[in-house]
Amino acid sequence: MAALIFILKEASPLRSAVIMLGGFTIMASAIYVAVNVLISGDPSQFVYLEHTHISDTIAVCGEVFLMLLVCFLSIKYKKYYAIIFSLAGTIPVLWMDLTGRAVEGNAHVRIDTFAAVMYLIVGVVGILICIYASGYMKDYHHHHTDVQDRSNYFIALMFVFLGAMFGLISSDSLSWIYFFWEITSVCSFLMIGYTRTQEAVNNSFRALWMNLLGGCGFAAGLMICNLGLGISNLSQVTEGGNELVIVPVTLFAFAALTKSAQFPFSRWLLGAMVAPTPSSALLHSATMVKIGVYMLIRLSPIMYGTLTGVMITVIGGFTFFTASLLAITVSDGKKVLAYSTISNLGLITACAGTGTPEGVWAAVMLVLFHAVSKSLLFQTVGDIENCMHSRDIEDMHGLIIKLPRLAFIMIIGICGMFLAPFGMLVSKWAALKSFVDSGSVWLVLFLVFGSGSTLFYWAKWLGKICTVIHQSFELEDITPRSEMVSIFPLTSLIIIMCFAFPWMSGNMIQPILDEAFHTNIPDVIGGSDVIIMMIMVAMVFMIPIGSRFLSIGKKSKMTMSYVAGVNAGDDRHYIDSFGKERALYMSNWYMRDFFGEDKLLSPCVWVAAVLVAVMLIVVVGGAI
Amino acid sequence: MEINFIIKAVLYLVLAPLLGGLLSGTDRLFAARMQGRQGPPIIQPFYDVNKLLHKQTTVVNSIQVLFVTGYLIMTVFTGCLFFGGGDMLLVFFALSMSEVLMVMAAFSTNGPYSIMGAQRELLQMMCYEPMTLLVAIGFYYAQGSFMVSDLVKAETPAIIQLPGFFIGFVFILIIKLRKSPFDLSTSHHMHQEMVKGLTTDLSGNNLAFVEIAEWYDTILMMGIVGMFFITANPISRIWALIAVIVVFFIETLIDNIFPRVKYITMLKVTWAVILVFAGTNLLILNVLK
Numbered sequence: 001m002a003a004l005i006f007i008l009k010e011a012s013p014l015r016s017a018v019i020m021l022g023g024f025t026i027m028a029s030a031i032y033v034a035v036n037v038l039i040s041g042d043p044s045q046f047v048y049l050e051h052t053h054i055s056d057t058i059a060v061c062g063e064v065f066l067m068l069l070v071c072f073l074s075i076k077y078k079k080y081y082a083i084i085f086s087l088a089g090t091i092p093v094l095w096m097d098l099t100g101r102a103v104e105g106n107a108h109v110r111i112d113t114f115a116a117v118m119y120l121i122v123g124v125v126g127i128l129i130c131i132y133a134s135g136y137m138k139d140y141h142h143h144h145t146d147v148q149d150r151s152n153y154f155i156a157l158m159f160v161f162l163g164a165m166f167g168l169i170s171s172d173s174l175s176w177i178y179f180f181w182e183i184t185s186v187c188s189f190l191m192i193g194y195t196r197t198q199e200a201v202n203n204s205f206r207a208l209w210m211n212l213l214g215g216c217g218f219a220a221g222l223m224i225c226n227l228g229l230g231i232s233n234l235s236q237v238t239e240g241g242n243e244l245v246i247v248p249v250t251l252f253a254f255a256a257l258t259k260s261a262q263f264p265f266s267r268w269l270l271g272a273m274v275a276p277t278p279s280s281a282l283l284h285s286a287t288m289v290k291i292g293v294y295m296l297i298r299l300s301p302i303m304y305g306t307l308t309g310v311m312i313t314v315i316g317g318f319t320f321f322t323a324s325l326l327a328i329t330v331s332d333g334k335k336v337l338a339y340s341t342i343s344n345l346g347l348i349t350a351c352a353g354t355g356t357p358e359g360v361w362a363a364v365m366l367v368l369f370h371a372v373s374k375s376l377l378f379q380t381v382g383d384i385e386n387c388m389h390s391r392d393i394e395d396m397h398g399l400i401i402k403l404p405r406l407a408f409i410m411i412i413g414i415c416g417m418f419l420a421p422f423g424m425l426v427s428k429w430a431a432l433k434s435f436v437d438s439g440s441v442w443l444v445l446f447l448v449f450g451s452g453s454t455l456f457y458w459a460k461w462l463g464k465i466c467t468v469i470h471q472s473f474e475l476e477d478i479t480p481r482s483e484m485v486s487i488f489p490l491t492s493l494i495i496i497m498c499f500a501f502p503w504m505s506g507n508m509i510q511p512i513l514d515e516a517f518h519t520n521i522p523d524v525i526g527g528s529d530v531i532i533m534m535i536m537v538a539m540v541f542m543i544p545i546g547s548r549f550l551s552i553g554k555k556s557k558m559t560m561s562y563v564a565g566v567n568a569g570d571d572r573h574y575i576d577s578f579g580k581e582r583a584l585y586m587s588n589w590y591m592r593d594f595f596g597e598d599k600l601l602s603p604c605v606w607v608a609a610v611l612v613a614v615m616l617i618v619v620v621g622g623a624i
Numbered sequence: 625m626e627i628n629f630i631i632k633a634v635l636y637l638v639l640a641p642l643l644g645g646l647l648s649g650t651d652r653l654f655a656a657r658m659q660g661r662q663g664p665p666i667i668q669p670f671y672d673v674n675k676l677l678h679k680q681t682t683v684v685n686s687i688q689v690l691f692v693t694g695y696l697i698m699t700v701f702t703g704c705l706f707f708g709g710g711d712m713l714l715v716f717f718a719l720s721m722s723e724v725l726m727v728m729a730a731f732s733t734n735g736p737y738s739i740m741g742a743q744r745e746l747l748q749m750m751c752y753e754p755m756t757l758l759v760a761i762g763f764y765y766a767q768g769s770f771m772v773s774d775l776v777k778a779e780t781p782a783i784i785q786l787p788g789f790f791i792g793f794v795f796i797l798i799i800k801l802r803k804s805p806f807d808l809s810t811s812h813h814m815h816q817e818m819v820k821g822l823t824t825d826l827s828g829n830n831l832a833f834v835e836i837a838e839w840y841d842t843i844l845m846m847g848i849v850g851m852f853f854i855t856a857n858p859i860s861r862i863w864a865l866i867a868v869i870v871v872f873f874i875e876t877l878i879d880n881i882f883p884r885v886k887y888i889t890m891l892k893v894t895w896a897v898i899l900v901f902a903g904t905n906l907l908i909l910n911v912l913k
Contacts, residue, residue, distance in 0.1 A: 398734070400687070419721050419724065425717055429713055429714075429717070432713065432757070432761065433770075436761055436764055436765065439910055439913065441906050441907055441910045444758075444761055444906065445754075445899070445903055445906070447757075448753070448754040448755075448757040448758055448761075449754045449895070451753055451754070451757060452749070452750040452751070452753035452754045453750055455720060455724075455746075455749055455750060455753055456746050456747065456749070456750040459724050459727060459728075459746050459749075460743065460746055462724070462728065462731075463727060463728060463731030463739075463742055463746075464731070466687065466691075466728050466731050466732045467731055467732055467733075467734045467739075468684070468685040468687055468688075468732050468733070468734060469734050470685075470734075532705065532710060532711070532714060533714070536701070536718065536721075539697065539698070539701065543690065543693065543694040543697060543698075557680055557681070557682040557683070558682070558683060558684075558685075559682045559683070559684060560684065561684045561733045561734055561735030561736075561738065561824075561825050562735050562737060562738075562819065562824050562825055563735060563736055563737075564736075564737070564819070571734045571735075584736060586734075586736050586739040586740070588743065589743045589746075589747070591888075594888065
């Protein structure tokens, strides 16, 4: 974590090298720690730090600093509402800390298997994103000369952000978690507002107020824990025992909903897509939003069978279904990815809300696979945008001819998101099982209908890429090497994870379940299924080779596709009955008339807002 | 168990195209008689495919061949998994994988009719995907297992607990077997507004592969229909057979009665039917459980 201060003041030419070095160091240490934790038999380690006075002071100062920063920027851009949320979240906590009312004497740091798994995600995926950003920002400023080059600042922010993520994952003390929570909120706010255009400023403030609202919820939960229940640690919260503990749990879950951009708070994530680079977008999509679901998964056992759990699952399921419908209607590549992120996070939220072992299993698996596939997809979309100056899916028509390398990587990424032998689907399968077992019928319905629409929007994108156009030429692939350094490992990770998932289930997810539920849990997916899955994975890679052999010795006549007129030779024009050449273009279906953003988005937000309000009022009000 | 699995899978591998072809021939005969025509001989589909296999293949691009082959292989695999006694959910996941490969074959050609067909096929998948998954879940609710090999040893036929699921499934079979009113993407009839839709740019060998894959698919679907009736009692197999024949006849009848509908009508109607019948059934099951 100390390494990030290092990078803060680097000059441009040296920068990439330093990022690489620093990045790989962090990654290596993250992997080292994670592997150590995974190998050691007794993974749950609580550390009580004796001399926390200094770090506590730093945390307090940090919170004050963040608050002042938010206030300053809010006044500068005349968005005064953000100040209220910031003050409301920070001052009571400060008062509690400074007057010594906080509960002392518990462990500050916890490193267990779940933390180790999260280390791997943040360490590997997050750092690869930073490395990618170093190359990307150069191209970005090449194209967008009107934006002032502050990429040093941007990359420094990314590392601060990752540092906060590491901190959050390792902390067990609630006030520490709160501190890191606020850092990530403010960092993301600063990153979204990077270009300082009006749109960016507006979107960044939207992200800020939503996340700060969640922060207020968190702060309230923290206060109740400390003052009312005498609890200062997350692990004590999840142990339960006290009936009133459900109140802070609900508040934390509320905070998690804002962070992981569930309806009604999804619009900040969509707004984050205007951010300068995919790197900010994909940091949001692939790593930051994972904090929200991380909290939910931590809280999952205690939510079992409670109203909070039911409401969280319903909100998650609802988000999964509606976001996937919305994803059908947009053609901007990044926006599709954003909606699909929201949708998948909804699924994870729903799984965590069930509070069953299978639910948690599925949730962790989804987190893992989603992080890898989604960051890969964002990176390729970013590269395609740099090469073709567009990230619209319609413009990716015939990508397999134009940019074969990127297209191939993208196909793997998309397949990883929805097709059979790949990881996401396995997790979806487990999710389905857990919903059925916990008897949540509505969720089953949300999930099956949501899978239908998910399939539709991914497959039509895949189709656009796979289209082969005659007389079309390869474009220059200007993806810099530093980006490839990030893309190739991610691609291979997706493929490796396909084969490694039984191992991952046994060695990474199983211990998490043991820790969370304190019982031994039988395998979620049985042995024979695993074998069949493996056969399927093998087949997917065999088909190309097999059909190569089949076509040997066969003479096939090449022809042009049928256009009910004379094909002019390039598949994009035909000669009509008057002998004129006419252009021809097949667009994808978006069905905007039926579930377009303008029709569906605001009703969804309202429905979800009512759900959230009901949850808060009933649970919190009921306890009082 | 392993040996058993392999024997059943191989049996399916060999018998399914024969039965599937015959079913397809019967379908044409039924349809012809309903329209007061003589109709082709029952083994006409085999003549057709044989002819296709001996024709020179014209392809639009080489990727197309890859996808079509993949489609055939995955469909056969799916069927083997089902008849071998595998996991129902996995069967349906593999099935959607194979369908996606077929759609990609059409997409890759860049022909307007093919792409139109592909988009419609995707929409059809979106329509029936919820129901196929629900069928697997329904069986799980009724008998507590996703494994086909366990499901056939049931005490009581699943139809007693899952009538709504059965209706929903028969309904989406109209889409799956490409019957009017839902034969949007490609049709068995010649009166089609967009040439041959999904398969417009396929010919010779490749078209034959698609035909054969559809035979395999038909048998798989009929197998799932039969699953609703099968119990540990051997006599139940006769009931299952009768059910399959009746369902197949009904599908042909529907095909001949209704004209093709618009895609949005299809989406609304199928989702409504699924929600009303299968959804209600699921709710009741959950309450009773």
